[in-house]
Amino acid sequence: MSSKKLKRKDRLERLKKEIQENPFITDEELSELFNVSIQTIRLDRLYLNIPELRERIRNVAKINYKKVRTIGEAEIIGELIDIELNKKGISILETDSSMVFKKTKIVRGHYIFAMAESLAMAVIDADVALTGVANIKYRVPVLSGQKLIAKAEVTRVRGNNYFVHVKITVKDEQVFRGKFILVSI
Amino acid sequence: MSSKKLKRKDRLERLKKEIQENPFITDEELSELFNVSIQTIRLDRLYLNIPELRERIRNVAKINYKKVRTIGEAEIIGELIDIELNKKGISILETDSSMVFKKTKIVRGHYIFAMAESLAMAVIDADVALTGVANIKYRVPVLSGQKLIAKAEVTRVRGNNYFVHVKITVKDEQVFRGKFILVSI
Known part of the structure; x- marks a missing residue:
């Protein structure tokens, strides 16, 4: 029993560390990582007082929205989980069945485009x-329920032109990439 | 009085012809053309039994949707007013205030992209x-209420790759153009 306790204590510490390093890891991924049930x-998490993933994302997003100048919070497709103006940003979008083509159950391209843009x-x-x-490229079809992570990088600012690269991944696999030139007016 | 009647008769004939040649002309445009009130x-139109523009568009669109194979009617952004598979197509979208950026009242890019795609x-x-x-280019900002006309042309089919050019105009001014490569699966 003492060994079991130690094991739990150990797991709790590693769990805490893991979530600190990777705040957007899902319970499912954690359960696989530690080989325990969800x-x-x-x-x-309850014991450690760490909120569920959706809550963690929302908390981080709330702070980030305040930094954005160009558009309103509700106008960003996905949750903004990191932002450094004129440098980079990250957003997360959980796809669902409302976003798919009826025939194929594949997420419609313009949702992914809207997330990136x-x-x-x-x-x-x-x-x-x-x-x-x-200039955009869809590499792999996205299915309903998959979690999209978009990373944007401002590669160049020239006058009122902003060059931004956006890559979207599902579990580390790139599904989309876009190069945008935005114009401030 | 007889001359007035003749004038009206004349106008009715020309009006009928005009709408036949250009079925998507608005009442406003007709009123300017004939220099009479809306x-x-x-x-x-009532006298000639010609329905209003929206109705005319819907009637034409209904027939066209049946020809489409890839996607469902509700999945097309805009009304499909002409289609010839693997050749060309035309759609119309009346923009409204639900599509704009709060700050600028400019229609959000992804609506235009979705129409084209x-x-x-x-x-x-x-x-x-x-x-x-x-590969897309936004040329002129679109304002809420403006009517978008998209024209697509299939420029090449190679194996399961389809090359499609789409141009979107507002009153003959090009506001957007996109080159798409679609893949059949």
Whole structure:
């Protein structure tokens, strides 16, 4: 029993550390990592007073929205979990069945585009910006329920032109990439 | 009085012809063309039994949706007013205030993108298609209330790749153009 306790204590510490390093890890991923049930992970989080993933995302997003100048919070498709104006930004979008083509159950391209475009816009340090040009590539079809992570990087600012690269992944696999030129007006 | 009657008769004939040649002309445009009030145009249409623009668009669209293979009617952003599979297609979208950025009242880019992408998809003669690559350019900001006309042209079919160009105009001014490569699966 003491060994079991020690094991739990050990797990709790590692769990805490893991979530600190990777705040957007899911309970499912944690359960695989520690080889315990999802229920156990939930109890561990409860004990450690760590909120569930959706709550953690929302808490982080709330702070980040305040930094955005170009567009309103509700205009960003996905939750903004990291932002450094004119440098980079990260957003998360959980896809669902409302976003798919009926026939194929594949997420419609314009949702993914909207996620990328709105993140590109959010990351710009300007009052008002519009998309001028976009060059995009869909690499892998996205299925309903998959969690998209978009990372934007401002690669160049020239006058009122902002060059932004956005990559979207599902579990480390790139599903989309876009190059945007935004114009501040 | 007889001359007045003749004038009206003349106008009615020209009006009928005008709408036949350009079925998507608005009452406002007709009123400018014939230098009479919009009310007069409405009465003329009533007399000639020609439905209002929205109705005319819907009637034409209904027939066109049946020809589309790749996607469902509700999945096309805009009304499909002309389609010839693997050749070309035209759609109309009346923008409204729900589509704009709060700050600028400019229509959000992804609505325009969605209009173009869904038309590109509709025009393909395949059961299932996905967007692979898109290269797009926004030329002029679109304001709420403006009527968008998208014209798609299939420029090349190579194996299961379909090359589609889409141009979107507001009153003959190009506001957007996109080049898409769609992949049938």
